[in-house]
Amino acid sequence: MSAEAADRVAAVTSGRPGTPLQVSWFEFLLDGSLLEKHLQNPNADPTPVQLIVQFLEQASKPSVNEQNQVQPPVDNRRNRTLKLLALKVAAHMKWDLDSLEKGLTIPVLNMLLNELLCVSKVPAGVKHVDLDLSTLPPTTAMAVIIYNRWAIRTIVLSSFPEKQTKPGPHQMNIIVQQEKEMTDNILTVVRRLPGAVWTGPPCSL
Incomplete structure (x- = not known):
């Protein structure tokens, strides 16, 4: 039995009231x-945005x-x-x-x-500006609208001066720099909208 499982058993059998244990991402698998039960709880731990981060983080982990x-x-x-759980x-x-x-961060x-x-099922390799939303299925049109709304909002927000952050530990500085580089690359793409062609990542869903 894992340490986490042992803690859960102890919490149930001790008979002492305590803080509810945080649900782990793998339990939703x-x-x-x-997931539906968890999201109905207004005090859910982890919160919805934390769940999205955990699901996508685990789904995008490189393999060895x-x-x-x-x-x-x-x-x-x-x-x-x-990935589907994150979308849900x-x-x-x-x-x-x-x-x-x-x-959530921009990346x-x-x-x-x-x-x-x-x-x-938004067509890859087609400029969003060339799509006739009235001919698309509702879910496809919704996805295009949400993505482009976010792109415009992101462009506007990125135009404001950034707050200077104090230097932290070396490893943390590396992570922050990597995230900044990813963000800059994404901003380069969204600034070309709506004329940009969305090629998208390989669709696995």
């Missing part, structure tokens, strides 16, 4: 009904082959399910961009919205 070489994330049932959480939040932008939100474009 084991119980298909758990037998030669100890780092490989891109595996396209398997587990990772596809994690965002749908529960009614794709509220205000809430999503407050809780994570970009990843989430690209998965939305994939699962909504």
Whole structure:
């Protein structure tokens, strides 16, 4: 029995009231009904945006082959399910961009919205400006509208001066720099909208 499982058993059998244990991301893979129950709790821990981060983080983890070489994330049932769970959480939040932008970084939100474009079957390689929304299925048109709304909001917000942050530990500075580089790359793409052609990542959903 794992230490986490032992803690759960102890919490149940001790008979002493205590703080509810945080639900782990993998539990949602084991119980298909758990996500809906969890999201109905106004004090859910982790929160919806934290769940989105955890699901996408786990789904995008690189793998290591037998030669100890780092490989891109595996396209398997587990990772596809994690991406779908992230989309379900965002749908529960009614794709509220205000809430999503407050809780998610630009790279994570970009990843989430690209998965939305994939699962909504938005044509890859076609300029969004050339799409006739009235001819698209409602879910496809919704995905295009949400993505482009986010792109415009992101362009506007990125035009404001950034707050200077104090230097932190070396490892943390590296992570911050990597995230900044990813954000800059994403901003380069969204600034070309609406004329840009969305090629999108390989759709796994």
